[in-house]
Amino acid sequence: MTTSRRTFLVLSGLSALAAAGCGTASGSGTRNTRTLRYQGSAGAVTPPELAAALGYLGDLKLDWVGNTISGPQDIQSAASGQTDFGGAFNGAVVKLAARKAPIKAVISYYGSDKYAYSGYYVAEKSAIRTPRDLIGKKVGMNTLGAHAEAMLDIYLKKNGLSRAEAEQVERIVVPPVNTEQSLRQRQxxxxxxxxxxxxxxxxxxxxxKLFSDYELRGAFSAGTYxxxxxxxxxxxxxxRTFVTGVGKALDWSRATPRDEVVARMTGIVAKRKRNESADALKHWQSYGVSEPGGRIAEKELAVWAEWLAERGDIKSGQVRVPDLYTNDFNKDLAKTGS
Incomplete structure (x- = not known):
């Protein structure tokens, strides 16, 4: 059931995008629905799921319709009305908005810090030591046009490679569970x-480790709902209930001892009975969100708008970054005047 539902979301997303501007899944005339449909992640607990378990969403219910491993697909599903919210790498948010999808980012939900980061690894005896050594080599990542490829491009540009040279670094899509094996087998x-x-x-x-996104840019929020x-x-x-609740859950995860957070998440996975393993949670360290309450900073979207324009994926000035997001629904931020 989960797989077929996810397939339906992928196939129907593009055809429904046009309809999103004139209607939503909650139906015409509906006000302040108390149920939000969403996609989750197998073996993981998303910030909204944690917020619900902590009671921060009040009587607002989350309706899980399946899992996804693709941020771009997740926000496309939200834009097309197949779900009520979705989350993705901020570059994917910019790109979808550039296609005139009527979406707005409301809160950050993941990022990179000293605990939660993506590393770019080579074999211990690999001859690859410098950015220039990557020319002609294959880099395996979960998806193209998203976080991993963006960081690679920034790394290459920062270290003096031209666009033409960077394009000689081959980017290969590899399922996350197979990436380590592919490296060890020299694929x-x-x-x-x-x-x-x-x-x-x-x-x-x-x-x-050759480099990491955290070493490259410091702590930063990378994706938004x-x-x-x-x-x-x-x-x-x-x-407002959703954003404030998720923000409180993010802050709770930072302020609470890690063992307690992991124990709570493990209990959530066990209780929902989705036939999944909670083993990955033993390694959980942080969501990586850099701003209190999940606040969205303009620079966190602007950097990707610039990256996409450099790639030719969007035109320079095609999107107005301040129009892509809002912090207005976070009560905690409103109290501080942020």
Whole structure:
């Protein structure tokens, strides 16, 4: 059931995008729905799921319709009305907005810090030592046009490679669970690894970090949850409850001892009975969101608008970054005047 539902979301997303501007899944005339449909992640607990378990969403219910491993697909589903909210890398949010999708980012939900980061790893004895050594090599990542590829481009540009030289670095899509094995079998030269997959690879040994997104840019929020503008207009209190609750959950995860957070998340996975393993949670360290309450900073979207324009994916000035997001629905931020 989960797989078929996810397939339906992927196939129907594009055809429904046009309809998103004139209606939402909550239906015409509906105000402040108390249920939000969403996609989750197997073996993981998303900030909204944590917020619900902590009681921060009040009587607002989350309706899980399946899992996804693709941020661009997740926000496309939200934009097309297949779900009520979705989350993705901020570059994907900019790109979808450039296609005139009527979406708005409302809160950050993941990022990179000293605990939560993506590393770019090579075999320990690899001859790859410098950015220029990557020319002609294969870099394995979970998806193209998103976080991993953006960081690679920034790394290459920062270290003096021209656009033409950077394009000679081959980017290969590899399922996350197969990335380490692909590196060890020399099917790829560089593996992008994060979380439990990174930790397991390091425990096994024989790999060396070339760089990480955290080392490249410091702590930063990298992805946001989006809703359609019409949904926000029709359901302002729902959105306020959602954003404030998720923000409180993010802050709780930072302020609470890690063991307690992991124990709570493990209990959530066990209780929802989705036939999944909670083993990955043993390696959980942080959501990586840099701003209190999940506040969105303009620079966190602007940097990707610039990256996409440089790639030719969008035209320079095609999107106005301040129009892509709002912090208005976070009560905690409103109290501080942010």
């Amino acid at each position: 790829i030269d560089v593996a992008v690894l994060g979380g439990i997959l990174r930790d397991k690879a390091l425990e096994t040994g024989g790999v060396r 989006v809703l359609t503008e019409r949904f926000i207009e029709q359901n302002p209190q729902t959105v």
